[in-house]
Amino acid sequence: MIKLGVPSKGRLMEKTFDWFARRGVTLARSGSDREYAATVSGAEGVSLVLLSAGEIPRELAAGRLHLGVTGTDLVHERLPLWTDVVTPLAEMGFGHADLVLAVPACWIDVDTLDDLDAAAAAFRAEHGHRLRVATKYHRLVRGFLRDAGVADYAIVDSQGATEGTVANLTAEMIADITSTGETLRANHLKILSDGLVLKSQATLWKSRVANLTKNDRAALAALVAQLGLD
Numbered sequence: 328m329i330k331l332g333v334p335s336k337g338r339l340m341e342k343t344f345d346w347f348a349r350r351g352v353t354l355a356r357s358g359s360d361r362e363y364a365a366t367v368s369g370a371e372g373v374s375l376v377l378l379s380a381g382e383i384p385r386e387l388a389a390g391r392l393h394l395g396v397t398g399t400d401l402v403h404e405r406l407p408l409w410t411d412v413v414t415p416l417a418e419m420g421f422g423h424a425d426l427v428l429a430v431p432a433c434w435i436d437v438d439t440l441d442d443l444d445a446a447a448a449a450f451r452a453e454h455g456h457r458l459r460v461a462t463k464y465h466r467l468v469r470g471f472l473r474d475a476g477v478a479d480y481a482i483v484d485s486q487g488a489t490e491g492t493v494a495n496l497t498a499e500m501i502a503d504i505t506s507t508g509e510t511l512r513a514n515h516l517k518i519l520s521d522g523l524v525l526k527s528q529a530t531l532w533k534s535r536v537a538n539l540t541k542n543d544r545a546a547l548a549a550l551v552a553q554l555g556l557d
C-alpha cells in the first residue's frame with residue numbers, strides 16, 4: 328500500500344481533503360471525531376495516515392510515508408538536506424504563511440537587517456548578553472541571519488504563542504509565521520522590511536527514500552495521474 332500522510336486536524340486537514348476531493352479522491356476520517364482512523368476512496372492501493380503536520384517531514388525522510396502533505400516551512404526547517412529525501416509534487420494553494428523576523432514596533436530605529444545588526448551589537452554592549460530571538464524555526468533563522476551577517480543574537484526556543492514572548496520578557500524579538508499579520512499587530516511587533524525568511528504553503532511531497540513494491544509503483548503512478556500531476 329502507498330501511505331499518504333495528512334495533518335490530523337484543523338485548517339490543513341480540511342483543505343487537504345477538499346483538494347483531493349476536487350481531483351476525485353475522497354479522504355475521510357472514520358470512526359468517532361476523536362479517532363484518528365481514515366479511509367480513501369477513488370484511488371486503489373492507497374492508505375491514509377493522519378498525523379501531526381510537524382511530524383510529516385520526519386516520516387517522509389524515514390520512508391514510513393510515501394506521500395505527505397505539510398507546509399514548506401516544516402520540511403525546510405526539519406530536514407537539513409531536504410532535496411535528498413523528498414520531492415515536491417504540487418503546491419496546493421492554501422496554508423500560505425510567511426516566516427518573518429519581527430521586532431517591537433516601538434524600535435523606531437530598527438527597520439532593516441542592517442539596523443538590527445547595529446542594534447544587536449549595542450544591545451550586547453549595554454546588557455552584557457545577546458539579543459534573544461524567540462522561534463521554533465531554529466535552523467532557518469540561523470541560516471538567514473548568518474547570510475545577512477547578523478551574529479550577535481541568541482535563539483530562544485518557543486514552540487507556540489511566540490509573539491507573546493517579547494511582552495513576557497523572555498525574548499527581545501521573534502521569528503514566526505504570519506498570514507494576516509493580526510497576531511503580530513496585536514502583540515505590538517513589526518516585520519523588518521527585509522526580514523522575510525521563507526514563503527510557505529501546503530505542499531504535497533513524495534518521499535525519495537520509501538521502498539516501493541511493483542504494486543506500489545503502479546498505485547503511485549495511477550494516483551499521480553488521477554491528481555493531474557504526471
Ligand SMILES: Nc1ncnc2c1ncn2[C@@H]1O[C@H](COP(=O)(O)OP(=O)(O)OP(=O)(O)O)[C@@H](O)[C@H]1O
Nearest residue numbers: 379380381397398399400401422423424504506527
Ligand atoms: N495562520 C496560519 N495561516 C496559514 N498557515 C499556517 C498558519 N499557521 C500555521 N500555518 C501552517 O500550517 C502548518 C502547520 O502549522 P503548525 O506547526 O502550527 O501546526 P499545528 O496544527 O500546530 O500542528 P502540530 O500538530 O504539529 O502541533 C505549517 O506549515 C504552517 O506554515
Ligand SMILES: O=P(O)(O)OC[C@H]1O[C@H](OP(=O)(O)OP(=O)(O)O)[C@H](O)[C@@H]1O
Nearest residue numbers: 487488489504505506507508509510511
Ligand atoms: O498572521 P496571523 O493570521 O495572525 O497568523 C499567525 C499565527 O498563526 C500561527 O499560530 P497558530 O494559531 O497556529 O498557533 P501556535 O502559536 O500554537 O502555532 C502562527 O504561529 C502565528 O501565531
